[in-house]
Amino acid sequence: MATDTTAEEEQVGFADLDLDAELVRALSALGYEEPTPIQREAIPPLLEGHDLLGQAATGTGKTAAFALPVLQRIPRDRKDGLPAALVLVPTRELAIQVSEAVHRYGTGLGIRVLPVYGGQPIGRQLRSLERGVDVVVATPGRALDHIARGTLRLDGLQTVVLDEADEMLDMGFSEDIDAILENVPEERQTVLFSATMPGRIDSMARRHLSDPVRIQIEREAPAPGEAPKTRESAYVIRRAQKPAALGRLLDLEAPEAAIVFCRTREEVDQLSETLNGRGYRAEALHGGLSQEQRDRVMGRLRGGTADLLVATDVAARGIDVEHLTHVINYDVPSAPESYVHRIGRVGRAGREGVAITLAEPREHRQLKAIERATGRKIPVEMVPSVADLRARRLELTRAALHESILEDEDLERFRVVVENLADEFDVMDVALAAVKLAHETGGAAIDEEEIPEVAPLHRDKDRSRERGRGGERGPRGRKGGGGPQRGMTRLFVGAGRSAGIRPQDLVGAITGESQLNGRDIGSIEIADRFSLVEVPENAATDVIGALRGSTIKGRKPTVRRERAQTR
Structure with a gap:
């Protein structure tokens, strides 16, 4: 069973979706005027009791799409106090948001809602469960904990909702979800929402959903001649110059609130410290923070005492900041799905959002992969000048x-x-x-140093030949040994065969971090603990500086001119 969302929709109000009058009144009091596309498509089949598999991004209104039918289907004369609905979400923050939304929608129905997550005293949760609740919104780990204790009984469950399912799988909750669903009644309604639909989501749907209605809601396309609601752009920049480039972009964009995504917690700490040193109000968020620290960070961001959140992907999952205007990828996301999740946080409710990606030259292919996956071109722009x-x-x-x-x-x-x-x-x-x-x-002093333009790294057949085919031949096809060629100088790199270094690793690092291409690099000699590589004499200083700020095979080796050479 499937729905067709491509046909033109008639003007439909919440009252036209067969929702109870109490729910319609609650929505009206909250200022909800008409349903979003996901709500129009999902609410009727959910009210009829069908399973549902929905693809919809964050910010499209999917919480109300599943919460309203859940509330309406709960019998008003229940006496046993057992949960009638279980909503599984990836993070504590999302558990709180969803439970607050369910509570607001069900104000006139007397529905009892309980968020269940780690980092909160379990005693409070135990007391609420003992008194009886109607809807439990939980993270998978804490839900399993309560099931094992016997404090979360699922005998009376009518509906299970898996919200942000792809995020839960990315965070390693697949086995937990399977274990939870083994404890729920076979005769229940199962609802799965995901922003993306990789094969493992389809596999999960086949295991746990029965003949589901399938709905796919794309973000609303702009009208002809209008700019898209999320303005996407990329800047190609060497890693050593990323902090300066980011500062300039922040100065030009002047975001109301922004999330800057980094790959590691070390990078988060370092970048947030750098930004604060430059006069920005930045907060770090990563897995090394306690729950209390996370709460303080989010409080500052939502309260306006901080305007930048520097975060890892995992730490930022489930976070929804109402006034967020910018998402900045300090590194190109390794998977297109991550890019979709990140930029889905802006450009909502008719407001324009901005998504900026800082790409190193070697990350050009990852940008192209994102463009292919999203079907959108990401314009590569010039870093702002002085x-x-x-x-x-x-x-x-x-x-x-x-x-x-x-x-x-x-x-x-x-x-x-x-x-x-x-x-x-x-x-x-x-x-x-x-x-x-x-x-x-009115502002900090301007950094007077120009940031040079860097061309994206394009790889072609000539480049593949240059990257060290034929043992340890250099790109010019000459065996190492002897003195450097005329106009060339030899650099010492403090990593060799024992570190897994290959000629192509050195060529990739140099071309990725400097303005040289493969044809500019001379012979390469790799010993057990070090390597020697020839580069043009007039570029040697720049190459050394660039390589000192980068990693080769996960290491930051010593890079200098070879001491033995005479000049």
């Missing part, structure tokens, strides 16, 4: 002064200062000095 920054700062100063003139009723007390100065100087000179003073006190 002139761009100056123009942006001047525009911000002009806007601030314009707003002050329009809105500030307390300007009159400064008239005497202007009149006194006007006796001595031209009024235009007075105004220029005042603007200069406001401009210089």
Whole structure:
């Protein structure tokens, strides 16, 4: 059984979906005027009791799409106190959000909702379960814990919802979910929502869903001539210059709130420290933080005392920040699904969001893979120049002064200062000095160093031949040994065969971090504990600097000119 979401939809209100009057009134009081596409498609079959497999991104309204039918199907005269519905979610934050939403929708029904997650005193959860609840919203690990204790009984369960199923699988909850579903009644309704539909989601659906209605809701396409709601762009930049490039982009974009995604917790800590040192209000979020620390970080972000969240993928899962305007990939995500999840946090409810990706030259292929998976071109743009920054700062100063003139009723007390100065100087000179003073006190000093343009790394047949085929021949096809060729110098790299270093690793590192290409690199000699590689003399200093800020096969080896060579 499947639904066709491509046909034009008639104007449908919540009352047209056969929802109870109490639910319609609650939605009206919350300001919900009409259902979103996922709600229009999902609510009717769920009210009829069908299983459902839905693909919908975060921010499309899927919580209400499953919560409203769940609430309506709970019998009002239940006495046993056992949960009628179990909603499984990947993270604590999402458990809280979903339970709060279910509580708001069911205000007039007297429905009891309990979020169950790790990091909260289990005694409170035990007492609530003992008193009786109607809906449990849980992370898989804590749900299994309660099932094992016998404190979460699933005998009376009517509906199971797997929300953000792909995220739960990415976080390693597949076995936990299977174990939980072994403890639920066979005669139940199962609902699965996922932002992406990889093969393992389809496999899970085949195991646990019975003849499901299948719904796929794409993000609403912009009208002809309109800009998309999420503006995507990429900047190709060497790793050593990423912090400076990120700072410039933040200055130009001036996000209301942004998440900057990094690969590792070490990178999160280092980058957040760098950003704070540059005057931004940044908070770090990763798996090494306690629950109390996580709560403080999220409180600062939601309260506006921080405007940047630097986070790993896993730590940020399930986080939903209402006023988020920008998502920045400090590294290209390793999987297109991760990219889709990250940028799905912005561009909601008709507001424009911005998704920025900082790519190293060697990550060009990963960008192309994302474009193929999403069916969208990601424009590669130039990193803002010093002139761009100056123009942006001047525009911000002009806007601030314009707003002050329009809105500030307390300007009159400064008239005497202007009149006194006007006796001595031209009024235009007075105004220029005042603007200069406001401009210089309104922002940090501009980094005057230009960031060079870097071309993406393209690999072709010539490049594949250059990357060290035929044992340890260099890209020029010459065996190592002897002195460097004319115009070349030999670099010492403190890693060799014992570290798994191959010629192509060195060529890839140099071409990825510098402006050289494969044809520029001379012979390569790899010993057990070190390697020697020839590069053009006039580029040697740049290559050494670039390689010192990068890793080769997970290591940061010593890189310097070979001491034995004479010049």
